[in-house]
Amino acid sequence: MSFNVLIVDDSKSMRGVIKKVISISGFKMDQCLEAGNGKEALNILADDWVDVIMSDINMPEMNGFELLEELQKDDLLKNIPVVVITTESSEERMQYALNLGAKGFIKKPFLPEDLKKILYEVIGVSDDGDYGEDTGDNGDFDF
């Protein structure tokens, strides 16, 4: 079983890094879609289903908080787990993101292991890469 991931970040570099880290982490990724802000993310979600969203907070046009609010308004989209990936330093704002429906957050800079761990947590698969069937992949990194 593999998963579709949507990365929402206004930095093309950061989207590239997140994509690269997910790819090498052993996480079974099928499609990796990218959006530069919340509005673009909603446009993508109108046509494509994803299993997890990884979103920045501070973005132009529609920020991460606004994206979370929009997702919660939709009966289908509100079920997609969202991980907030941000430079945000305030505990209050992180709690706000969780209150808006985010399933977890990770602060930049992050280690590949941190990203892998939270992806497994929010999607509900075990940390050793066990998806409930024998994938033959132990999820280890190979740098």
Added chain:
Amino acid sequence: MMETMEKIQEIMGISIFEVFEKMFYTFLEPSDVMYGDYDVGADIVFNGPVSGSVRILFSMDMANAMVQNMLGLKDDEITEDDTEDCLKEAVNMVCGNLFGKFDSTEVFNLSVPTFTRQPERLEGGETTRRMDFDSDDGKVGVIVALSHQ
């Protein structure tokens, strides 16, 4: 103001080291030399209990190494957009990390980072602190300026 500046300077040394190690695989060493020939820079303005700005300066070899390490690109594959985006993200991450360590119970608003070529040199002063770092990949300078409130 002086106490705040000293605290920010101390934390900045930790934050920039952490960000560069984790995201750019580069180890910075504090330098006693105040370099004057940086090629590019990225700025951010912050507002909160303390307000001001952070400018991070880079030698071109350092900037190229950061893009290569972060994105896994070869030297001839790097575009100007890649460099600008990468350095803006660097100053963003350093500031987020800095204020998380400074006081995570407070909210700091960070501006959208800006990128500059041939940035102006700023000296240290009462409300401005300058730090320089060396690495195997090149040079990095940091200028923190606090606003009078």
